[in-house]
Amino acid sequence: MAPLLDIDIRPGYGLGQFELGSSLWAVLDLLTHHQHYFPQVDVKFDPDSPVSPVILHLRPHFDLLFSGYHQRLHTICLKKLQDPHPPVLLQYKQTPLSSQQQALTRVGVSRAFGPTYAGEDLRYPGVWFSFEEDGRGDTSARKGGSPNPEEKTQEVKRVIVSQKSVNDAPNDEPNDVLSEVRECPVMRGDISKAIVKVHDGVTLHFYPSTVEPVRIRIGETTAQDLTCDLGPPMSIHYREDDRMTIHSKSTKENEEINTGCMTHLPGTPLFQRYKRCPWAIEGDPEDDEDDTPPRKWYYDRVRSSRGRNICCNKRC
CATH class of the missing domain: 2.60.460 (protein yfey like fold)
Incomplete structure (x- = not known):
């Protein structure tokens, strides 16, 4: 039954x-x-x-x-x-x-x-x-x-x-299906975004937005610091042995593109193994007066050295 x-x-x-x-x-x-x-x-x-x-x-x-x-x-x-x-x-x-x-x-x-x-x-x-x-x-x-x-x-x-309409519309039309969800209590404690600064580290921002972000600095932050700030990890992931890739039939060109990348599409073993974290890579300002350093988000497309369009995002 x-x-x-x-x-x-x-x-x-x-x-x-x-x-x-x-x-x-x-x-x-x-x-x-x-x-x-x-x-x-x-x-x-x-x-x-x-x-x-x-x-x-x-x-x-x-x-x-x-x-x-x-x-x-x-x-x-x-x-x-x-x-x-x-x-x-x-x-x-x-x-x-x-x-x-x-x-x-x-x-x-x-x-x-x-x-x-x-x-x-x-x-x-x-x-x-x-x-x-x-x-x-x-x-x-x-x-x-x-x-x-x-x-x-x-x-x-x-x-x-x-979610309830913010405009108090008479018929309370649902939010556009393409819109993002507004901040709500169930998000509390989750990472809202991660800003990766080249040669420096990562800044983690949390829900609610009033929470102080956590900075992880290369060469400074210790494992103990991370445990204090983020708590104990749910699991530990080890790099899998990839020595057998020498027998792969893929071309050298494809190997350069796929090495180190994981496919997290539905139906694959790694799908949703990780919670999506909105992230951006930030470079150094162009000059001392530049208050907006260059930044690329995970959904942006960038051009590789071979002139290809590469999307930073993986559906994970």
Whole structure:
């Protein structure tokens, strides 16, 4: 018998086990430890764009959308509420909304969340309810008007949770799917960015932005310093023995490009072994009066000595 999914709605913050703003790495780690709830996970992304959004399909109930640059959970979609594989119990403030015995309808949403602006979907700050399987309903019906008696019994097909609008828009339209997630409590303690300064070291910036950054200096910072500042490591990674690469059939040209690089694409063993860290390489200022030293971000393209365009980023 499939385990029951007990899911609570937290408008603007999360849905069930999932918190908006969580990293892709953290969510995949969560799914690894709850395979009995989520046995089938599909990863979709644009292989031609290393900073495209990433979508996790947790069949049959969840679609999780992650932002492209920071890979943070942007939008959560819950669907197929009446699918019994596994069964879903949906609650709001400990009040059941939907179960295998009780379908969630338009009138049920109104009773739990109160009135909202007229339209085909019921939209509230941080959460909205759709009555279409794929969101392709008649857009003309969204302009206004009260639902007729038959519409009151419409069954909710999808529940979407995203961060609350900062503009207090009347219909609280979800944030653009290509936008980044705003800073929120679940990010606390994570690295927001790492600035690598040539011949000097690395400066680590953390969430929240009020936290003092940590500077790691070449020739100065010790292992003990790092342990005090960052805490003990989760694991230690050793360089693998690469002596057998002499038997590789790759050309010398390809070896120069691939040596030391790791492919972290979905489906490979190293995918999400590391949490994405937004980083930039910073050079020396051009002169003493230059307050903006040259800087290249991980998503920028640079030209190699052979004139090739190389993208700094790996989807890891």
